[in-house]
Amino acid sequence: xxxxxxxxxxxxxxxxxxxxxxxxxxxxxxxxxxxxxxxxxxxxxxxxxxxxxxxxxxxxxxxxxxxxxxxxxxxxxxxxxxxxxxxxxxxxxxxxxxxxxxxxxxxxxxxxxxxxxxxxxxxxxxxxxxxxxxxxxxxxxxxxxxxxxxxxxxxxxxxxxxxxxxxxxxxxxxxxxxxxxxxxxxxxxxxxxxxxxxxxxxxxxxxxxxxxxxxxxxxxxxxxxxxxxxxxxxxxxxxxxxxxxxxxxxxxxxxxxxxxxxxxxxxxxxxxxxxxxxxxxxxxxxxxxxxxxxxxxxxxxxxx
Amino acid sequence: xxxxxxxxxxxxxxxxxxxxxxxxxxxxxxxxxxxxxxxxxxxxxxxxxxxxxxxxxxxxxxxxxxxxxxxxxxxxxxxxxxxxxxxxxxxxxxxxxxxxxxxxxxxxxxxxxxxxxxxxxxxxxxxxxxxxxxxxxxxxxxxxxxxxxxxxxxxxxxxxxxxxxxxxxxxxxxxxxxxxxxxxxxxxxxxxxxxxxxxxxxxxxxxxxxxxxxxxxxxxxxxxxxxxxxx
Numbered sequence: 001x002x003x004x005x006x007x008x009x010x011x012x013x014x015x016x017x018x019x020x021x022x023x024x025x026x027x028x029x030x031x032x033x034x035x036x037x038x039x040x041x042x043x044x045x046x047x048x049x050x051x052x053x054x055x056x057x058x059x060x061x062x063x064x065x066x067x068x069x070x071x072x073x074x075x076x077x078x079x080x081x082x083x084x085x086x087x088x089x090x091x092x093x094x095x096x097x098x099x100x101x102x103x104x105x106x107x108x109x110x111x112x113x114x115x116x117x118x119x120x121x122x123x124x125x126x127x128x129x130x131x132x133x134x135x136x137x138x139x140x141x142x143x144x145x146x147x148x149x150x151x152x153x154x155x156x157x158x159x160x161x162x163x164x165x166x167x168x169x170x171x172x173x174x175x176x177x178x179x180x181x182x183x184x185x186x187x188x189x190x191x192x193x194x195x196x197x198x199x200x201x202x203x204x205x206x207x208x209x210x211x212x213x214x215x216x217x218x219x220x221x222x223x224x225x226x227x228x229x230x231x232x233x234x235x236x237x238x239x240x241x242x243x244x245x246x247x248x249x250x251x252x253x254x255x256x257x258x259x260x261x262x263x264x265x266x267x268x269x270x271x272x273x274x275x276x277x278x279x280x281x282x283x284x285x286x287x288x289x290x291x292x293x294x295x296x297x298x299x300x301x302x303x304x
Numbered sequence: 305x306x307x308x309x310x311x312x313x314x315x316x317x318x319x320x321x322x323x324x325x326x327x328x329x330x331x332x333x334x335x336x337x338x339x340x341x342x343x344x345x346x347x348x349x350x351x352x353x354x355x356x357x358x359x360x361x362x363x364x365x366x367x368x369x370x371x372x373x374x375x376x377x378x379x380x381x382x383x384x385x386x387x388x389x390x391x392x393x394x395x396x397x398x399x400x401x402x403x404x405x406x407x408x409x410x411x412x413x414x415x416x417x418x419x420x421x422x423x424x425x426x427x428x429x430x431x432x433x434x435x436x437x438x439x440x441x442x443x444x445x446x447x448x449x450x451x452x453x454x455x456x457x458x459x460x461x462x463x464x465x466x467x468x469x470x471x472x473x474x475x476x477x478x479x480x481x482x483x484x485x486x487x488x489x490x491x492x493x494x495x496x497x498x499x500x501x502x503x504x505x506x507x508x509x510x511x512x513x514x515x516x517x518x519x520x521x522x523x524x525x526x527x528x529x530x531x532x533x534x535x
Contacts, residue, residue, distance in 0.1 A: 003417075010414060021402040213398045216358065217459065218387035219415035302381070 011223070015230020025203050026235055032199040033239035033286050034246075036192035040285040041247055041278060043185045045267055048274070050181045052265040057173060061136040065146050066126040066156045069097075073127065075154070080129055088141050091132040100125035126156055193289065200232060200293040204301075211301045221302045228294045236290030240282040247271060247278070306334040306357060306467070306498070311366035313352050313522075326352040328522040329366070334500065336466070339493045342502040343509050343533060344519035350502035353519075354469045357500070358390055359383035371466075388416055391460030391468045391497070393489075395475040397452040399444040399459075405431060406440045409458045416463055430458045434488065450481035457488055467498045474505060482508065506533040 019026045067076055076094060084092045095103075101123045108114040117124070131142050143158045145151075204211075214224045251258065251268040259266045271278060313327040327349045334340050342350040355361040356368050359378050368375040370386055378386060392398070399408050410427045414420075431440055434454040444452055453473060460468055470489060474482040486508060493499045503509060509516060509532065516531025517524060526534060 006420065007417070010420075017407075018402060209398075210400055210402075213400060214411070214415070215383070216360070216387065216392055216398070217412045217415060218384045218390075218463075219411070220384050221381055223415050 011226035012230050014227035015234060018227055018231040019234050022231075025206075026231065029199055029203055029232070029290075030235040030239045030242070032196055033236045033289055034242050036196050036289055037236075037239050037243040037282050037286045038246065039188045039192045041243060041282055043181075043188060044278060044281055045247075045270060046184070047181050048270050049262045049265045049267065050177045053263050054175075054177055056263055058136050059132065061132070061139070063131045063133070063139045063142050064128050064159045065131065065143075066128045066159075067154055068156045069126065071127070071154045076127055076129065079151075079154075083129065083131060083142070083145070086142070086145065088133045088135065088138040089131055090134045093130045095128045095130060097123050097125045097127050100128065192285075193293075196289045197293040197296065200290070201297040204228060204294065204297040208301050211298065215302075224302060225295065225298045228298045229291050232290030232294030233287045234290070236286030236288070237283065238286075239290075240279070240286035243282055243286070244279050305336055305369070305371060306500075307369040308332050308353070308356075309367045309369070311356065311363045311368055313349075313356065313361060314364045325522050327356075327363075330519075330522075330524050331366075332517060332524065332527055334498060337493070337496055337498055339490070339499045339512070339514040340501070341509055341512060341514055341516045341531070342500065342519060343504065343516050343531075343535070345504055345535060348519045349522040350519055351471055352522075354471050354500065354502060357467070358392065358469060359386050384415070388463065389466045391463070391465035393453070393456050393460050393468065393470040393473045395472040397444070397449075397456045397476075399452055399455055401444055404441050404443055405436055405447070405455050405458075408444070408455055409462050412459055412463050418463075427458075427462060430462050431455075433461075434458045449476050450478070450484070453477060453481065453485055454488075457485065461492060465497060467500065468492055470499065470501045472502055472504070474503065474508060479507075486512070504535075509533040 073094075073096065080092050080094050083089055104117065104125065105114060108117075131139075133139055133142055146155050146158055211224055248271065251271050255266060255268040258268070308330045311327055311330045312325065315324045315326055316322075317324060330349075330353070342353055344350050352361065356363055356375070357370065359375055359380070360383075362376055371389070373386070375386065400411060403411065406427055409431055410423050413423045413426065418426075428437070428440070431437055434457055436451060436454055436458070439447060439451065444455070447455065453476075456473075460470075468489070473489070474485050477485065482505070489499050489501060490512075501508075501512075513530045515529050516526070516533075518526040518528075518531070518534055520535070
């Protein structure tokens, strides 16, 4: 065990020396890995933003059931309790005709709609239940529930026919964003891997004579490969640390602008509350890319 | 003991779609502790012989034995087991550019997993032996050609190999450094190692009065004890 530790120590020391003594080459490699880590981190944060926005879109999808004037508040609240028990239903809100009136006045203060309301006189709004389903596409199940004979005399209108198209559009937009996130992840990850591998391959190609000398002097494959892998891993580690600081600064400086772009999603808060997970991801991407790329880049010179 | 048994080596040049025969039907033996000079023009096949001994190349036909081990059967990944017994000295020195003199010499011992405490002492001794004790922390680019060759020799000696393969070690050196390097090689041989020196330097060949194998266009033309330059 002590012998293996000494051997590993030797490899790490050599790798560290390579990193220091080939400053420019190491810097160039770390820079490329940095770009890959930035891509990976962007994807992770985008996933967070996409799921936030997608949830927000889903929250906007609801079915409103308007009741006739003569249906009492207690009856509607009783129906609300029953509807809330349905497995498809996520949330049910009761909006009284007074609340609907107040909300309308507040939203249209001073405009022509408000003037029209004044002209009508009284409160034309009906009490309603606003129902959100767990799956936005299940709104039909809820509206069908209210179309049964039991509710025939109580329900004035269900707005799903008018909103149906919008619901489907919003729902497909939300799942489209999730799909786009996955496609982007795969595509950008591939680019990151290809670019890093090729950069390391070129840097190791420029040192193939050294590899040949090491072998001629009698070094085993693992003794040749080890320091190159340590150097790659160290480049990846520094790239990860650099990209962590990079995102911290960027998100802090542009936090208000980014929040308005992402419909209220605040990347800085997301970054701070998930910092350890993000840093871990960056270390895994950076060190992983450095290790794997240098392993394969050296391998071609060590084959039979 | 090194033995070549009807060894031929053909290189296939991909781009020119032609082949070049570097060695034709070579047969000879080198006994332990011998000093042998491989003499021939550039491209005659001297380096090919050294590469076959060090498992860098495999023969196209015939067999090469090192301590009775058939080198044609040795895999590239196991070549280090043979190279542990060999010390290399090259015309272009082949030093590791990002390692200091001390680290270049120590590399062979580290590669063979020597005890780290011993490495430092042994390396310092050998570097002093080749007269570079004041340049231990220099990088190869900071040394002259003669100094680089001394580092290369120190590296070849450090693990006390059975055989030293010296491929035109004086090719890039002035007469003063050439004399020094040859003296060192003779000392190594006196200490018991087999030395195989490849050269086309007439002065060196004639001055040494050792066994000379003369090669021309891949064929062994002459093999004489106390031979002279004959081309």
